Amino acid sequence: TRSTRPQRLLTHVKQRARRGDAQSVITTIDDYCRAREWAMNVGDEKGSILDQVVCEVSPDVALELGTYCGYSSVRIARLLPPGARLLTVEFNHDYATIAREVIDWAGLQDRVQLLEGASGDLIPQLRQKHGIETLDFIFLDHWKDRYLPDTRLLEDCSLLRRGTVLLADNVICPGTPDYLEYVRSSPRYQSQYFSSHLEYTRAEDGLEKSVFLG
Numbered sequence: 368t369r370s371t372r373p374q375r376l377l378t379h380v381k382q383r384a385r386r387g388d389a390q391s392v393i394t395t396i397d398d399y400c401r402a403r404e405w406a407m408n409v410g411d412e413k414g415s416i417l418d419q420v421v422c423e424v425s426p427d428v429a430l431e432l433g434t435y436c437g438y439s440s441v442r443i444a445r446l447l448p449p450g451a452r453l454l455t456v457e458f459n460h461d462y463a464t465i466a467r468e469v470i471d472w473a474g475l476q477d478r479v480q481l482l483e484g485a486s487g488d489l490i491p492q493l494r495q496k497h498g499i500e501t502l503d504f505i506f507l508d509h510w511k512d513r514y515l516p517d518t519r520l521l522e523d524c525s526l527l528r529r530g531t532v533l534l535a536d537n538v539i540c541p542g543t544p545d546y547l548e549y550v551r552s553s554p555r556y557q558s559q560y561f562s563s564h565l566e567y568t569r570a571e572d573g574l575e576k577s578v579f580l581g
């Protein structure tokens with residue numbers, strides 16, 4: 368049977384990117400997705416904004432919702448300080464398998480823990496099963512109608528602390544209207560919009576950065 372897009376993307380990474388070189392994995396994926404096959408990675412333009420926020424926060428414990436092929440896992444993990452870690456959640460087994468290989472190829476497997484399952488099931492397990500006290504940084508990039516319920520769940524599980532930064536992809540395209548309304552109107556968040564474009568296209572999209580105020 369024909370290979371899947373993520374499989375073709377992984378093959379390209381293994382043929383073109385230097386093993387252990389995270390930047391070459393990122394560049395290889397971006398070149399492939401721009402030139403050959405579009406894929407729903409956060410991409411280079413929004414990725415630079417992601418990098419900037421990760422560097423600012425310099426999280427000890429980061430959470431990503433929606434791993435897909437691991438592109439943003441590599442972007443985030445390559446910037447983490449020594450000893451820091453990224454937990455990334457993906458419920459599609461085939462995508463999770465590809466993502467593990469991409470993360471390994473980038474040499475970042477020691478900093479990234481990929482949890483296979485649905486965010487709604489895994490978030491309540493973070494404290495006692497994964498030893499998480501509170502989270503420093505969260506990248507939301509999964510089903511767009513899960514951003515709000517999962518943010519409420521993170522609040523209810525006391526996984527946010529004063530200063531925790533939430534960064535949400537695709538707040539314009541495909542769009543997350545209920546999430547935007549919530550973080551922009553809630554007195555418990557200080558929110559800021561970063562205008563950009565949908566990965567590898569000229570369509571408008573952007574990232575919303577929201578600081579939890581406690």
Ligand SMILES: C[C@H](C[C@H]1O[C@@H](n2cnc3c(N)ncnc32)[C@H](O)[C@@H]1O)NC(=O)c1cc(-c2ccc(F)cc2)cc(O)c1O
Nearest residue numbers: 407433435456457458459462484485486508509510540541
């Ligand atoms: C949702 C996907 C990303 C991944 O998230 C996993 N996932 C989901 N829900 C859960 C959960 N509840 N728990 C764990 N994992 C979960 C899934 O399996 C995908 O691998 N991302 C997108 O759909 C996405 C789509 C577009 C897009 C934009 C314009 C178009 F014309 C078409 C598509 C752009 C983007 O930048 C995206 O990010």
Ligand SMILES: [Mg+2]
Nearest residue numbers: 409508536537
């Ligand atoms: Mg996205």
